Amino acid sequence: xxxxxxxxxxxxxxxxxxxxxxxxxxxxxxxxxxxxxxxxxxxxxxxxxxxxxxxxxxxxxxxxxxxxxxxxxxxxxxxxxxxxxxxxxxxxxxxxxxxxxxxxxxxxx
Amino acid sequence: xxxxxxxxxxxxxxxxxxxxxxxxxxxxxxxxxxxxxxxxxxxxxxxxxxxxxxxxxxxxxxxxxxxxxxxxxxxxxxxxxxxxxxxxxxxxxxxxxxxxxxxxxxxxxxxxxxxxxxxxxxxxxxxxxxxxxxxxxxxxxxxxxxxxxxxxxxxxxxxxxxxxxxxxxxxxxxxxxxxxxxxxxxxxxxxxxxxxxxxxxxxxxxxxxxxxxxxxxxxxxxxxxxxxxxxxxxxxxxxxxxxxxxxxxxxxxxxxxxxxxxxxxxxxxxxxxxxxxxxxxxxxxxxxxxxxxxxxxxxxxxxxxxxxxxxxxxxxxxxxxxxxxxxxxxxxxxxxxxxxxxxxxxxxxxxxxxxxxxxxxxxxxxxxxxxxxxxxxxxxxxxxxxxxxxxxxxxxxxxxxxxxxxxxxxxxxx
Ligand SMILES: Cc1cc2nc3c(=O)[nH]c(=O)nc-3n(C[C@H](O)[C@H](O)[C@H](O)COP(=O)(O)OP(=O)(O)OC[C@H]3O[C@@H](n4cnc5c(N)ncnc54)[C@H](O)[C@@H]3O)c2cc1C
Ligand SMILES: [Zn+2]
Numbered sequence: 001x002x003x004x005x006x007x008x009x010x011x012x013x014x015x016x017x018x019x020x021x022x023x024x025x026x027x028x029x030x031x032x033x034x035x036x037x038x039x040x041x042x043x044x045x046x047x048x049x050x051x052x053x054x055x056x057x058x059x060x061x062x063x064x065x066x067x068x069x070x071x072x073x074x075x076x077x078x079x080x081x082x083x084x085x086x087x088x089x090x091x092x093x094x095x096x097x098x099x100x101x102x103x104x105x106x107x108x109x
Numbered sequence: 110x111x112x113x114x115x116x117x118x119x120x121x122x123x124x125x126x127x128x129x130x131x132x133x134x135x136x137x138x139x140x141x142x143x144x145x146x147x148x149x150x151x152x153x154x155x156x157x158x159x160x161x162x163x164x165x166x167x168x169x170x171x172x173x174x175x176x177x178x179x180x181x182x183x184x185x186x187x188x189x190x191x192x193x194x195x196x197x198x199x200x201x202x203x204x205x206x207x208x209x210x211x212x213x214x215x216x217x218x219x220x221x222x223x224x225x226x227x228x229x230x231x232x233x234x235x236x237x238x239x240x241x242x243x244x245x246x247x248x249x250x251x252x253x254x255x256x257x258x259x260x261x262x263x264x265x266x267x268x269x270x271x272x273x274x275x276x277x278x279x280x281x282x283x284x285x286x287x288x289x290x291x292x293x294x295x296x297x298x299x300x301x302x303x304x305x306x307x308x309x310x311x312x313x314x315x316x317x318x319x320x321x322x323x324x325x326x327x328x329x330x331x332x333x334x335x336x337x338x339x340x341x342x343x344x345x346x347x348x349x350x351x352x353x354x355x356x357x358x359x360x361x362x363x364x365x366x367x368x369x370x371x372x373x374x375x376x377x378x379x380x381x382x383x384x385x386x387x388x389x390x391x392x393x394x395x396x397x398x399x400x401x402x403x404x405x406x407x408x409x410x411x412x413x414x415x416x417x418x419x420x421x422x423x424x425x426x427x428x429x430x431x432x433x434x435x436x437x438x439x440x441x442x443x444x445x446x447x448x449x450x451x452x453x454x455x456x457x458x459x460x461x462x463x464x465x466x467x468x469x470x471x472x473x474x475x476x477x478x479x480x481x482x483x484x485x486x487x488x489x490x491x492x493x494x495x496x497x498x499x500x501x502x503x504x505x506x507x508x509x510x511x512x513x514x515x516x517x518x519x520x521x522x523x
Contacts, residue, residue: 044361072413
């Protein structure tokens with residue numbers, strides 16, 4: 001069972017309190033963008049077997065969206081941070097790199 | 110390879126079963142093959158089989174990182190049906206269901222196809238209208254389905270409580286020739302025939318890299334060394350994004366965990382397959398007597414092949430209202446598989462941006478039923494460059510906005 005610390009209310013929330021919201025830091029492309037950018041934005045998602053950055057909502061708690069770094073292969077959680085953050089915070093990246101040398105994720109990590 | 114028959118069973122009974130021989134030969138990788146298929150699940154093996162059977166291409170290797178049939182093919186709840194909504198889906202799923210009817214004879218291997226009938230319960234007004242629409246679509250597509258009344262549901266499945274307080278049964282979409290088959294046998298039967306045609310099945314052989322040159326495939330790197338090929342078929346379900354990354358392209362796929370469980374074996378009590386999409390549960394009884402139960406997927410990306418307790422609880426809680434007799438059953442085993450989900454809940458059978466590489470994935474929670482049809486189409490695509498059955502399932506549908514939306518028909522995982 002997954003457990004995340006909600007960065008807003010500080011509660012250690014378990015899976016049934018949370019709703020998963022898919023990939024974090026998705027860059028939006030709208031009308032006027034190239035076909036390729038639009039397709040990527042709508043359909044292509046990172047699907048790593050490893051650490052992933054995701055959106056989660058503390059649905060049965062404070063109700064707020066937050067972001068999290070989690071390994072899809074071990075379910076280890078590397079940290080959570082507020083949804084208003086535009087790139088993964090450096091301390092979380094350091095924690096990941098310490099365990100996964102050479103770690104990369106899109107152009108943000 | 111020796112034929113399996115009633116006579117062979119009698120003959121072997123007389124000599125302590127010493128003469129059966131291996132179902133497929135143990136192979137060493139050659140330097141080069143015409144075609145390499147990555148993934149010895151049902152879809153990969155069926156692709157190889159129809160490449161040989163329909164197109165005479167037999168210089169083929171099937172590479173498997175674990176053991177043959179150990180992925181989703183050996184982990185699913187084996188429901189076979191073809192009552193989808195859209196025409197391209199009806200075509201490929203009905204092709205597959207039709208091939209299942211005679212698969213045991215074709216493969217000379219008993220896959221235990223049991224067309225016992227599949228019913229999808231309508232438990233809300235919305236579902237009633239949705240399934241009536243599907244029944245109409247199916248009759249236009251030539252797929253035999255029917256919308257039946259609660260009374261007929263009760264007659265077909267007496268253990269069901271049709272007037273549950275929260276989710277009464279308002280009717281069902283009934284496909285009399287849907288059913289189940291033995292999942293392992295499907296993989297083993299195809300594997301045996303592939304081996305008989307001279308193909309190599311290499312187990313414990315993980316593909317770790319894809320070699321390309323000038324936009325064309327050259328071969329693969331594996332844990333058993335490099336192997337060259339002219340054409341490469343990626344048929345790895347939940348690991349499709351990993352292989353696509355090795356080959357240098359992206360897919361509109363996310364991998365999620367889907368789980369199932371079985372009860373202790375009990376006497377026969379239910380001879381149809383029942384799916385209850387509103388409450389996210391479905392059930393059939395295996396020949397051993399176990400109640401085979403499946404539920405929904407996790408909502409997040411996952412490669413762990415495990416499940417989670419709260420999903421089991423949700424599924425079982427929901428089913429008990431409709432099947433009160435389940436409440437005293439003990440559950441025996443639970444397991445998970447990693448399913449490859451697309452946005453429109455339809456598969457991808459397609460060429461790729463890399464020359465010579467083809468991909469078959471995106472079957473998600475419901476690809477066991479499709480194995481023969483998918484292999485048939487994928488083999489045609491790889492041999493001839495196009496396939497009428499596969500045409501609408503190309504990767505370009507995501508660029509062009511031509512979705513094959515089956516999120517309603519696929520509703521629950523199965
Ligand atoms: C719990 C559960 C219940 C289901 N119930 C149903 C159902 O009732 N009806 C239905 O129609 N469908 C059902 N499905 C879906 C169905 O199981 C799948 O769609 C189908 O089995 C996929 O087959 P496949 O051959 O594509 O994949 P798999 O059987 O998963 O085969 C892919 C193979 O590729 C191998 N592989 C991966 N990476 C590599 C690599 N790098 N190198 C070499 N090999 C590799 C894997 O080890 C695996 O054996 C269910 C799935 C699950 C998990
Ligand atoms: Zn909170």
